[in-house]
Amino acid sequence: MLSHVPPDLEPDLNADSLYETFTIAARSFGSRPFLRAPASSTCGYAPGAIGWSYEEASGEVERLRRLYAGQGLLPDLRVAVAFDSRLDVYLHLLALNGLGVSLVPLNMGGTDYEIARLVEHCDCSLAVSADEHAGRLRTLAGPATACRVLSLAELHAGAGLGPATVAGVGSREAALLYTSGTTGHPKGCMLTNAYFLALGRWYNGLGGRCELTSSDRLLTPLPPHHMNALCVSFTAALLCGGCVVQLDRFHPSSWWQTVREESATVIHYLGVMPAILLTLPATEDDDIGGQVRFGFGAGCDPRHHRLFEQRFGFPLLEAWSMTETGAGAVTIADREPRHVGQRCIG
Secondary structure (H helix, E strand, O other), X not given: OOOOOOHHHOOOOOOOOHHHHHHHHHHHHOOOEEEEEOHHHOOOOOOOOEEEEHHHHHHHHHHHHHHHHOOOOOOOOEEEEEOOOOOHHHHHHHHHHOOOOEEEEOOOOOOHHHHHXXXXXXXXXXXXXXXXXXXXXXXXXXXXXXXXXEEHHHHHOOOOOOOOOOOOOOOOEEEEEEOOOOOOOOOEEEEEHHHHHHXXXXXXXXXXXXXXXXXXXXXXXXXXXXXXXXXXXXXXXXXXXXXXXXXXXXXXXXXXHHHHHOOOOEEEEEOHHHHHHOOOOOOOXXXXXXXXXXEEEEOOOHHHHHHHHHHHOOOEEEEEOOOOOHHHHOEEOOOOOOOOOOOOOO
């Protein structure tokens, strides 16, 4: 049981799929904020900020699920999506999960060769793309694959069938994520429902400095085609009834303004971010520890760790895992003595 969540709001942590967990959370948390993208991150595709409550997201997930059912998808197939860092990634993940279909998020910032290889390698039957990427993705999918490509507009214009719920199975693949490829071609990691939920439960079970509640707003500039945003931030917020604030990327000059405007209480980071933020001119408003309780990330330079915490007023809790291992090999320096500045991860 999550002791910090009121009993009447507590989602059933025993559900064994993301979709089932979400449907329970939507009933429990209703009008509470679930997903948010600030106006600064929606330029080019929306006139302003985008936000979904749990209840609103549930309606959209069901609509998408019917549209995908209308595409003739069967359980255990894969659908690639090219949405950059839009909230669509999370909504489509849940909708496809409700059909027993796996999501493959593509990084459209990659080269043509990289994207074409991933589309062929992941063996997806369908790819759905933000409208501006559809032409490129159709070219890269090419005749060598059996993958159909639809733009978001084309998917939304389709005639959906009635809901076709698939019983949740913890061992069923929920997403296929690719590693960065530092030692060769990126590896495709088959991530199950149990993988996602184990990470969310691990995060929610930390307590102490990392205690999460339904009032938390977790802000991340990290892309949903990586496990930190898609599997850790998203699932952790879902299980406690919190809100994910997704940015399109890290904007150093406007970072603290966005953190304040979005009332972020938790931020996720990569090591280069503290280094860059410490180069900004110091101001009397730098200490934001009264709002932000902690940062969750990895790779902070030891020379910057203590300086950052002293200047900005909240701890950077260094955590480590891999896409390949998830919660099976995860550790975090969240309890004293934390050995700040020593790259201690456990």
